[in-house]
Amino acid sequence: MGSSYHQFCPVAKAMELLDGRWTMLIVRELTSGSERFNELRRGLPRLSPALLSRRLHELAVAGIVRREADGAEVRYVLTAAGWELRPIVEALGVWGVRWVGELGDEDLDPKLLLWDMHRHVDHTLVPDGRTMVKFRFTDVPTRQRDWWLVITPTEADVCDADPGFPLAVDVRASLRAMIDIWRGYSTWADALRGGTVELQGPEALRRAVPHWFSLSPLASVPRPA
Missing domain, CATH: 3.30.1050.10 (SCP2 sterol-binding domain)
Structure with missing residues (x-):
């Protein structure tokens, strides 16, 4: 996850967990219903498998994601803490629609x-x-x-x-x-x-x-x- 800001502010502490590159987009995919590694890769096609694995491990250590065995596969399931990020993801999307310029x-x-x-x-x-x-x-x-x-x-x-x-x-x-x-x-x-x-x-x-x-x-x- 991101390096420490060395501030007691809750915003700073939250961003230490969440401001790593791709982290919030992984959360976006999880809140949209993707649970398996390959599903996450399809929703994040430019994210390397190695970095996806690393970010999922970091989210699990932080208590945002839980790994669950599903036969030979692994499901990545949001915890209660992870689901509380959903309105934040949605709010970022709304702000992006309203205030970010044209797509390149x-x-x-x-x-x-x-x-x-x-x-x-x-x-x-x-x-x-x-x-x-x-x-x-x-x-x-x-x-x-x-x-x-x-x-x-x-x-x-x-x-x-x-x-x-x-x-x-x-x-x-x-x-x-x-x-x-x-x-x-x-x-x-x-x-x-x-x-x-x-x-x-x-x-x-x-x-x-x-x-x-x-x-x-x-x-x-x-x-x-």
Whole structure:
């Protein structure tokens, strides 16, 4: 964790635990439902496995996270102290929406976008059975261009290689356009009219697909005038 500030102030003592690089983003992922190491890595794709292991160990020593055996795997579960950080994470998100400027191109990550979106599928609106949606981001390097979201009645999974199921809808978009929709800065309708997003597939599914996904929990945060 962070080095000591040598102050008795509770804010300083809390930040000694929490201001290590990636620490609060790991807490963000844990409060969003990720519990296993690989799930955390998918929500933090630019964090090295070694540093993730180190930060999880530090959080466990601090009493913020508890390790639980789950067969051959380990679950990382927030303790009561860890869950009390949730409103702090949410408040940081609200402040970031309101007061942090435009995103740079280096901030746009298709893997993180699809990982966020897969947690916000309205399974009651998706057709029964297995539904596969392909996303092609036209403005990213070839190796990161194509992604697939496989949705069943109870779960959704993100794939970076074609899983081979029948395709329901093909979404072609600039990455920034999809992230703007996800963050509430644009809408599916505006992006479709403007040509930054295109949908290919049967008409009924093309009309339905925007309704299959709710937006980021922070999309409704009011921006400053």
